[in-house]
Every structure is written in structure tokens, then in C-alpha cells.
Amino acid sequence: MGLENNKFLVKLENTGVFQNNKWLVKGVSLEVEKGKIVTLIGPNGSGKTTTAKIALGLYKNIQGKVDKFTKKIGYVPQKISIDWTLPIRVLDFMLLTQNLTDDEITDALNLTGVEHLKNNNLRNLSGGEFQRVLIARAIAKKPDLLVLDEPVQGVDFKGEIALYELIKTISDKLNCGILLISHDLHVVMSATDYVVCLNGHVCCSGTPQAVANNNKYKELFGDRASTILSVYEHRHDHTHSPDGTIKRKQ
Amino acid sequence: MFDDFFIRALVAGLGVALVTGPLGCFIIWRRLSFFGDTLAHSALLGVTLAFSFDINIAFSVFIISSAIALILLKLQKTTNLPGDALLGLLAHSSLAVGLVVIGFLSFIRFDIMGLLFGDILAVTENDLIIIWVGGAIILFVLKLIWKPLFASTVNYELAEAEGMKPERVNAIFTILMAAIIAISIKMVGLLLITGMLIIPAAMARNISNNPKQMVLFSVVGGLLSVVMGLFGSLQINTPSGPSIITAGLILFILSLIKIKRLSQLNN
Numbered sequence: 001m002g003l004e005n006n007k008f009l010v011k012l013e014n015t016g017v018f019q020n021n022k023w024l025v026k027g028v029s030l031e032v033e034k035g036k037i038v039t040l041i042g043p044n045g046s047g048k049t050t051t052a053k054i055a056l057g058l059y060k061n062i063q064g065k066v067d068k069f070t071k072k073i074g075y076v077p078q079k080i081s082i083d084w085t086l087p088i089r090v091l092d093f094m095l096l097t098q099n100l101t102d103d104e105i106t107d108a109l110n111l112t113g114v115e116h117l118k119n120n121n122l123r124n125l126s127g128g129e130f131q132r133v134l135i136a137r138a139i140a141k142k143p144d145l146l147v148l149d150e151p152v153q154g155v156d157f158k159g160e161i162a163l164y165e166l167i168k169t170i171s172d173k174l175n176c177g178i179l180l181i182s183h184d185l186h187v188v189m190s191a192t193d194y195v196v197c198l199n200g201h202v203c204c205s206g207t208p209q210a211v212a213n214n215n216k217y218k219e220l221f222g223d224r225a226s227t228i229l230s231v232y233e234h235r236h237d238h239t240h241s242p243d244g245t246i247k248r249k250q
Numbered sequence: 251m252f253d254d255f256f257i258r259a260l261v262a263g264l265g266v267a268l269v270t271g272p273l274g275c276f277i278i279w280r281r282l283s284f285f286g287d288t289l290a291h292s293a294l295l296g297v298t299l300a301f302s303f304d305i306n307i308a309f310s311v312f313i314i315s316s317a318i319a320l321i322l323l324k325l326q327k328t329t330n331l332p333g334d335a336l337l338g339l340l341a342h343s344s345l346a347v348g349l350v351v352i353g354f355l356s357f358i359r360f361d362i363m364g365l366l367f368g369d370i371l372a373v374t375e376n377d378l379i380i381i382w383v384g385g386a387i388i389l390f391v392l393k394l395i396w397k398p399l400f401a402s403t404v405n406y407e408l409a410e411a412e413g414m415k416p417e418r419v420n421a422i423f424t425i426l427m428a429a430i431i432a433i434s435i436k437m438v439g440l441l442l443i444t445g446m447l448i449i450p451a452a453m454a455r456n457i458s459n460n461p462k463q464m465v466l467f468s469v470v471g472g473l474l475s476v477v478m479g480l481f482g483s484l485q486i487n488t489p490s491g492p493s494i495i496t497a498g499l500i501l502f503i504l505s506l507i508k509i510k511r512l513s514q515l516n517n
Contacts (some may be wrong), residue, residue: 053407053411056407056410056411057410057411058407058410058411071413073411073412073413074412075407075408075411075412077405077407077408077411080405080408082404083279083281085278085279085281085455086279086403086404086461087455087458087459087460087461087463087464088404088460088461089459089460091460092460092461092462093404096400096401096404096408096409097397097401097408097409097412097413097414098412121459147411
């Protein structure tokens with residue numbers, strides 16, 4: 001805090017978590033700036049979620065240093081289960097950690113395409129619908145920093161592209177920083193400014209292009225992974241959305 | 251028309267029901283029923299201390315229950331025993347120790363049945379003050395921490411990530427539980443207080459679809475249980491505390507019929 005014109009929202013310096021006699025993740029440094037999207041990729045168990053939680057300050061004992069320069073944070077966790085003992089509608093869930101006007105709630109739910117579910121019970125939503133509600137909740141109060149852990153899991157393919165486009169739009173419009181975790185190498189690379197490839201430690205990092213050409217990345221994901229990227233980048237340079245629903249493209 | 255003691259009992263019961271309603275909802279949502287039970291059992295020890303040192307019962311029960319809650323948190327961190335085993339250990343050992351201490355206090359005439367099942371008809375004006383003032387404080391604190399407490403009930407990490415300080419509000423909530431047990435132990439007794447907390451809230455769960463509604467129904471259910479139970483006990487001459495709980499049970503059974511209707515509608 002205190003740094004008025006600091007463009008950094010969160011900064012991790014050589015951070016790690018040691019739990020139950022093993023390192024969950026070690027030696028991670030990264031920073032998220034305003035208006036930038038940083039994406040974490042890596043195999044299962046490589047420490048992506050752990051790194052996100054370090055950035056959020058959810059671990060009591062960590063190695064290294066975390067500096068957070070904002071308190072306006074929106075979080076979409078990887079897993080969230082609503083207990084059947086709890087009667088809770090989408091509307092109540094939207095207000096979980098924040099106060100919102102009716103318009104703010106409607107707008108946010110509209111953006112992710114689930115406005116019609118406002119009065120539904122959370123437990124009756126499908127996986128994809130729930131995911132959209134989670135994203136709507138996280139962006140509703142226009143946070144400075146968004147931490148999205150596999151935000152589009154369970155969303156159908158068409159919706160997935162639209163949601164990633166939405167995430168990109170949000171980052172531009174609100175000038176907020178985004179820390180994104182994703183399995184989907186295709187989409188990861190589209191709007192990402194910086195990629196951190198994890199495998200228990202930082203395996204490599206840089207622009208999507210630089211990471212794709214990195215040998216360590218190729219070792220981790222196989223040669224095809226870098227082809228995927230180059231194909232995408234090519235498309236990205238020349239053409240536009242694959243279907244009519246997506247209007248925004250750079 | 252009614253005797254003074256009956257009016258006092260009614261006022262005391264309604265005061266307790268106003269507070270157990272909302273707290274009970276959180277106990278159900280957070281699956282803390284057995285925890286509430288443990289705190290209630292430990293209350294016996296608090297009562298014996300009150301007699302030994304001649305201090306206020308509500309005060310000493312509050313101190314002992316809070317202490318037991320802290321010990322539980324400590325044990326959870328330092329042992330490998332599962333939570334329910336620790337709760338059982340604390341519940342029954344504090345009950346046993348309480349009874350042993352009573353054995354030593356042979357110079358005092360002790361109404362053990364009154365302690366276990368409460369004696370709402372023996373409520374004094376002093377007790378009424380404790381119930382209503384204490385209850386108002388509990389409700390006020392609960393209102394203050396409502397949002398972070400509810401958020402951390404739904405998802406702890408989400409609440410913490412977005413700055414809701416769940417650890418702190420969880421601790422405060424534990425103290426509130428100790429407090430409601432302390433102010434109501436004399437009325438409903440330590441074996442029945444958990445019923446007063448859980449049964450109206452469970453009934454409310456059956457008929458509500460959002461958290462605020464559930465709290466409202468839980469309060470209304472608790473108030474109805476007190477009125478039905480007390481008037482019932484007067485009419486047919488049954489023990490008052492158990493009658494209140496039985497009235498709550500009847501409301502719960504009625505709420506099940508509503509569930510059946512709802513699920514038939516959905517089919």
C-alpha cells in the first residue's frame with residue numbers, strides 16, 4: 001500500500017510452500033500489473049493453484065515475500081461445493097462478500113449470460129452455469145485484481161471462447177490485472193500477456209511466443225503444444241471470431 | 251389469568267427463542283450440532299463452579315464453555331484424533347467431572363434434574379434481565395459479523411481471499427455459542443439446549459429457499475415452540491422444557507409434509 005502510482009497489483013518474490021514434508025511449489029516469482037493477464041500453466045500437481053493461493057494470501061507460512069497493493073480482489077476458486085444444508089440462491093451468492101445494487105447484480109449476470117438464473121437455487125445449477133455465476137460474482141464489484149482458477153471448467157465449447165473473450169474485455173475495460181490458471185493451451189495464449197509455466201518450480205516464463213519456443217516447455221507438454229500455439233497466433237493475426245457470437249477481437 | 255411465574259417463563263422462553271433461531275441456522279449450516287452439544291455438557295461444570303464460588307451461573311457457564319471451546323481448538327491442532335472423537339471426549343468428561351464435583355458439594359441441595367432438563371418455571375426477574383440483555387448483545391454481535399460469517403460458511407478460502415477475515419469471525423461465533431448456552435441453561439437445561447438450537451432451524455431448512463428466510467422461519471418456529479410447549483405443559487401438566495422441545499418436533503414433522511408437497515409439485 002502507500003505506493004500511489006504503482007502499476008503492480010501483486011508481486012511474488014521467490015515464494016514457496018512447504019507442507020507435510022514436501023514442497024508444494026518452490027521459488028516462484030511473478031507479478032501482476034494493472035490491465036495485464038498473467039497465465040499459469042503446467043501439469044496436474046505442478047503448483048498452479050498453490051501459487052494462486054500464495055498470491056491471495058491464503059497460506060499462513062510461506063517462504064519468500066508477497067506484496068499486495070490492492071484489497072479489491074475477485075476470486076474464482078477451482079472447487080467450491082455448496083452444502084445441501086444451506087439454502088442459497090444465485091442472488092444471495094452474488095452478495096456473499098460485497099454489497100451490490102440490483103443493477104450491478106443484473107449487469108454482472110448478464111455479462112456471463114446467466115441473468116435468468118438469478119432466483120434459482122445454487123445447488124440446482126449445472127456445472128457450467130455455476131461457473132458462470134462464479135465469474136459474475138467475482139467481477140460484479142469491478143475488482144482491481146481477478147484471480148481465476150480454471151474459470152471455464154465444465155462450460156461448453158462455444159461458451160468457453162465467449163467467457164475467455166469476456167475475461168479479456170474485463171481486463172481492458174476495468175484495467176484490472178488478472179491471474180489466470182488454465183489447462184487449455186489454445187485459449188491461454190490468445191489474450192495472455194505473460195505466461196508462467198510451472199512444474200513444482202518455474203519451468204519457464206515470458207510472452208506466450210517465448211514460452212512456446214522454450215525447450216523446457218516442449219519437454220513438459222510435448223512438441224504438439226508449441227504447434228498449437230503457432231497455429232493460434234497465426235489465426236489471431238489475420239482473422240476474427242470463429243462464430244457470430246464473438247464481436248470483440250483485437 | 252396466569253400466574254406470575256408463568257408469564258416470566260413465557261417472556262424468558264421467547265427471549266431465548268429469538269436468539270437460538272439465527273444461531274441455530276449457523277449451527278446447521280456449519281455442521282456444529284455436536285459441538286453445541288459439547289459446550290452444553292460442559293455447562294454442568296460451570297454450574298458447579300457457580301455454586302462453589304457463589305458467582306452468577308450464566309457468567310461461570312459462559313467462562314467454562316468458552317474455555318472448553320478453546321481447548322477443543324487446541325486439541326484439534328495438536329492431536330491426530332478426529333473432531334467427533336475429541337468432541338465426545340470433552341463432552342462426556344466435562345459432564346462427568348461436573349457430576350463428581352457435585353458429589354463434593356454435599357452441603358448444597360442440588361436439583362440435578364433441573365440442571366439437565368431446565369426449570370423454566372423457576373425463572374426469576376433477574377434471569378429475565380440476563381436473558382434479554384445477553385440475548386440482545388448476542389444478536390447485535392451476530393448482526394455485525396453476519397456477512398463475513400456467512401461468507402466463510404459458504405466458502406472459507408473465498409471469504410479469506412476477498413478480505414473477510416474468517417478466522418476472527420469463527421472465533422467470535424464460538425463465543426456467541428457459549429453465550430447463548432450460558433443465558434439459557436437455566437431454562438431449558440443442558441440436555442435440551444441443543445434441541446432448542448437445532449430443531450427450529452432444521453424445521454426452517456425444510457420450508458425455505460434462501461438464508462434470510464431460513465433465519466426468519468427458524469425464529470418463528472422457536473417462538474411458536476415456546477408458546478405451544480408452555481401452554482401445553484400448563485394444560486396437561488407436563489415438564490415445561492421437554493414440552494417446548496416436543497412442540498418444536500411437532501413443527502418439524504409438519505414441515506416435512508410441506509417438503510413432500512413441494513417434491514410432488516416438481517415431479
